[in-house]
Amino acid sequence: MLDKTYDPAEIEAKHYEAWEAKGVFASQVDSNAKPYTIMMPPPNVTGSLHMGHALTFTLQDALIRYHRMRGYDALWQPGTDHAGIATQMVVERNLAQDGRTRHDLGRPAFIDKVWEWKAESGGTITRQLRRLGASPDWSRERFTMDEGLSRAVVEVFVTLHKQGLLYRDKRLVNWDPKLHTAISDLEVESREVKGNLWHFRYPLSDDAERYVVVATTRPETMLGDTAVAVHPEDERYRDLIGRKVRLPLVGREIPIVADEYADPETGTGAVKITPAHDFNDFEVGRRHGLAMINVFDRDARIGGEAPVAYHGLDRYEARKRIVAEIEAFGLLEKVEPHTHMLPHGDRSGVVIEPWLTDQWYVDAATLAKPAIEAVEQGRTRFVPRQWENTYFEWMRNIQPWCVSRQIWWGHQIPAWYGPDGHVFVERSEAEAEAAARAHYGHDAKLTRDPDVLDTWFSSALWPFSTLGWPDRTPELARYYPTDVLVTGFDIIFFWVARMMMMGIHFMGEVPFRDVYIHALVRDERGQKMSKSKGNVIDPLDLIKDYGTDALRFTLCAMAAQGRDIKLAVGRVEGYRNFATKLWNAARYGQMNGCAPVPGFDPAAVSHRTNRWIVGALAQTAARAAEALDGYRFNEAAGALYQFTWGTYCDWYLEFTKPILNGSDEAAKAETRATTAWVLDQILHLLHPVMPFITEELWERLGADAGVARPQPLIAEPWPALEVSLVDPEAEAEMDWVVRLISTVRTVRSEMNVPAGAQIPVMLRDASPATLRRLEAHRGVITRMARLASIEVLSGPAPKGSVQVVLDEAALVLPLAEFVDIQAERQRLAKEIEKLSGEVAKIDQKLNNPSFVQRAPEEVVEEQRERRADAEAARSRYAEALARLQDA
């Protein structure tokens, strides 16, 4: 017998271990089943499970479990990425505790340290995924620094280089002066910063009395100014175009150029141009052939070609000093407080410096073209569709992708330089040496490029590198392209776009058919969860308090397309209650001998109540499947919740109590079998969302009844329930019973009839069909409506009785002792008023000729029927009211 309450903690680990040990998560590359594949977006190896992970992995797991049950050969490919910068930082922080830096160790020893760290601490997130019940094929787990994946990285790098799609170039990059590496646009976050707008006077070279005022938020960059730009149409400056100013402090003469980049509305309309330290200025510099003067070193201290007097000053010290000096020269026009957005490194948190360096770039624009077409042509489909716009927007304006990073942890770039700087990009050092020999005509000393690749470079290959590419493995042939990629919108640029580019280029086909973009999880006030705000809800805490299934059900129930999830703990609690409800229903079944019957045939049940629940179940199963097929997780969860609690528990289990306590042995046996069978089906349908409690109940209900379960629930087939199981007559009949009982309950409550009191009820003007229904369900009705009796009334209603309309009949409740005549009169009057309003509203429609003429016939007909029903009910209430007046 099951315990009185469900204790998730007790059973979750047990089932997870059993599933994993049995190998049920594993894909079957040799099977004849159709494959269904999801590539897990590899979480960062340094990461730990947060709510966003919980959501995305719950949805992916629900899809995988569902398709596995549908008979597909399901592959959910798990793994982690090596998170170059983040991981290196973690290990460096550990070294710093012993007062050491990575340079003390040297590169090879440091890399060894990182691997050591990974072995010890890199498994946190995969352990936590197991707590969440995720069922990927762990036997295929990959890491982006694995040997195989590294081979794919080299192959891609070399191939792209030979194709001219990957090259070395000197451009401005986002330089992180703390980490000393380039980072991508996507690793930069804009933060609002309060600063000033300094207005400097730049005197004209040929007229020291005149000057141009430029406004800047970054005075220190003036050391690298090579022009002043004004808008060509700006009347104020028209005569200055082509003349020169003398750059204060530096003394350099720089031109005044006309460029539309200068916005007449902003500041003074004249803007200083520092091509080596600003992305926009870089473009202006290009247009006008301006010099690029680098004035920073890698720490963002003054250096390079800046006047030596300033060398070594940190950028903020330099700012103070330059402003002070400008002021001393009388060239400071004014200072205005100014708030603006500044780029910060998302890992280091420091202000990013646009800096001129040599880096490796991928020609993203070329690779993006077929990736754009694939979505335009529908070969890859975004769900919800609107995300296509985000994808297109990004892809159509894509910039060269800087893939090199000046760190140690990652895939070292397979490029070697000869003594003269000539570069050899090859698969190995030996091949590079061979290429050098061919190039120089003799052996040459080569130096390998010390840089590593952006982590996303290797992640972009994930959909095929994990399947064995560049080898032509059976897995690759079978599982690529994958079925769906599930992720949050914040990763569209980082990852989806890049997988599309690489997948199409190297595999000739899109990496996935569907991209399901889910919402972000926010706190209950709609704020993004963040450590600094202190509003983070830890999914592991929720699991501890409410169980994994409750958390998973909550996330599915709230995963409506196109809307963020504002997570309130109360919802989790509510779905914990749902799990408990399911548990208790199972327990009730056990107590009543409702054991699973092998070979049970739902089509063969004869009792109306049983036929009804079987049909309702079939409809629910269809609804849930349809919802999951369309990624409408909330609809699937809602349909299952509603059926389990609102139909099976609230009505069916109550309807069958009189049968189970009765003496009709055949009906008892059929009802017991049906009760058990429907519950078994519910367990199947809920399993993708609530794997633990369903597995536990599946096994316990079998074992306790001595019925062998052929396999664990996770491996069971999804219920195949024909729509023919729906018996419309049974449906209508039980619906009538439900409405009759509900009606009586409402009246009792409104009349303040004591809950325990059993009252008589009479039925008037009932059709023969209704009377047959009454006879069939007399026991249930009497019990559930708490009646003393229910009889047919042929004459007028007794004095002081309450009347309610139910279809063609009237329910008469002789409640004289409870009834407050005045209140009852009011109640009836209210009903009549409501129905009159209804009739009037419908009449308005029906009296409108164009409605009758233009609306579809069935809509008009429906209105007529509704009018007739409302009218009939109104006259019955009017009659009852008249009767009350006599009393």
Next chain:
RNA sequence: GGGCGGUUAGCUCAGCGGUAGAGCGGCGGCUUUACACGCCGUUGGUCGGGGGUUCGAUCCCCUCACCGCCCA
């Protein structure tokens, strides 16, 4: 400034051309032998404002307001 999304019951959210729904909360009642993490009943809404299309609009179009996110 540009783009996207949102505004529906006290709260969190579904619905999206033909009778406004759920969960939670509120209120009232219940020692009904599965379940108080429960049962029964019930109260809550000019579907953000204004125009338009339509026989008919919460739903489609325009516009305004406010909120959020992304990009400048």
